[in-house]
Amino acid sequence: MKNSIALITGATSGIGAATARLMAKEGVKLVLCGRRTERLESIAQELSALTAVHTLQFDVRNQDVVNESIASIPESFKTLDILINNAGNAHGLDLIQNGSSNDWDAMIDINVKGLLYVTQAVLPGMLAREKGHIINIGSTAGKEVYPKGNVYCASKHAVDAINQGMRMDLNGTPIRVGAVNPGLVQTEFSEVRFKGDTEKADKVYQGYTPLKPQDVAEAIWFAVTRPPHVNIADLTLMCVDQASSMIVNKSV
Ligand code: NDP
Numbered sequence: 001m002k003n004s005i006a007l008i009t010g011a012t013s014g015i016g017a018a019t020a021r022l023m024a025k026e027g028v029k030l031v032l033c034g035r036r037t038e039r040l041e042s043i044a045q046e047l048s049a050l051t052a053v054h055t056l057q058f059d060v061r062n063q064d065v066v067n068e069s070i071a072s073i074p075e076s077f078k079t080l081d082i083l084i085n086n087a088g089n090a091h092g093l094d095l096i097q098n099g100s101s102n103d104w105d106a107m108i109d110i111n112v113k114g115l116l117y118v119t120q121a122v123l124p125g126m127l128a129r130e131k132g133h134i135i136n137i138g139s140t141a142g143k144e145v146y147p148k149g150n151v152y153c154a155s156k157h158a159v160d161a162i163n164q165g166m167r168m169d170l171n172g173t174p175i176r177v178g179a180v181n182p183g184l185v186q187t188e189f190s191e192v193r194f195k196g197d198t199e200k201a202d203k204v205y206q207g208y209t210p211l212k213p214q215d216v217a218e219a220i221w222f223a224v225t226r227p228p229h230v231n232i233a234d235l236t237l238m239c240v241d242q243a244s245s246m247i248v249n250k251s252v
């Protein structure tokens with residue numbers, strides 16, 4: 001995998017940042033994406049001691065900017081081998097009758113349409129080179145719906161469907177497509193979901209041992225390091241204390 005090139009969306013935090021760190025240690029060249037410039041600069045500086053890093057600052061919701069950003073990748077990073085479609089979040093946790101259409105728009109535009117825009121910008125190069133591996137970050141929320149999860153779960157069910165559809169449509173090409181679907185992972189995810197309410201966010205991860213972002217990064221690494229004839233189509237991982245979205249063995 002040394003000198004392979006991976007583009008990771010949502011690399012400024014959580015699962016994306018952990019994946020970037022793991023891949024950097026393995027000598028994978030990185031194109032790291034996110035909206036927060038300072039975070040991008042900071043992780044690029046940290047990892048440039050280990051590997052070559054290029055950063056792209058864009059919002060996955062803006063298709064024109066996605067296309068311009070991917071087109072601007074310098075020659076030495078252009079031949080992308082791996083795409084990690086990771087950027088995404090939940091926005092709000094409300095009964096459907098109390099939901100905010102701004103939150104719904106954010107989840108559908110980022111988690112679903114953003115993933116499609118980035119894939120559409122990257123895939124032609126992979127097809128032309130006859131080489132590529134796409135990992136879509138889904139969720140247990142893409143496998144089952146939980147109360148108040150409504151639109152976030154819908155967005156992750158869409159990722160699950162798109163992952164299957166991509167694999168079908170790319171069958172007969174050498175491009176591999178697979179999903180990694182984590183359960184509860186302690187990241188900034190809940191802070192974003194609860195709009196900066198850290199007390200509420202911290203509670204999500206209290207009283208049990210959730211997954212760490214590195215655990216998910218290792219699952220992604222497993223998927224991308226299989227021999228070329230092997231495709232990890234769909235990998236779901238949860239912490240031992242979690243049995244389903246609603247069954248978590250919490251002591252508090
Ligand atoms: P974080 O909030 O820690 O990270 C989210 C990342 O997505 C950030 O790097 C953020 O970067 C990026 N992002 C968000 N919105 C946009 C946007 N509009 N344009 C570009 N980038 C964006 O959460 P996680 O690491 O937990 O989440 C990563 C993925 O994992 C998501 O798809 C999430 O749904 C999924 N997931 C998370 C689980 C969990 O329990 N934490 C469980 C299952 C799946 P920036 O703000 O700089 O743009």
Ligand code: 8X3
Binds near residue numbers: 138141182183185245
């Ligand atoms: C994130 C996990 O259970 O908060 O996708 O939806 S959950």
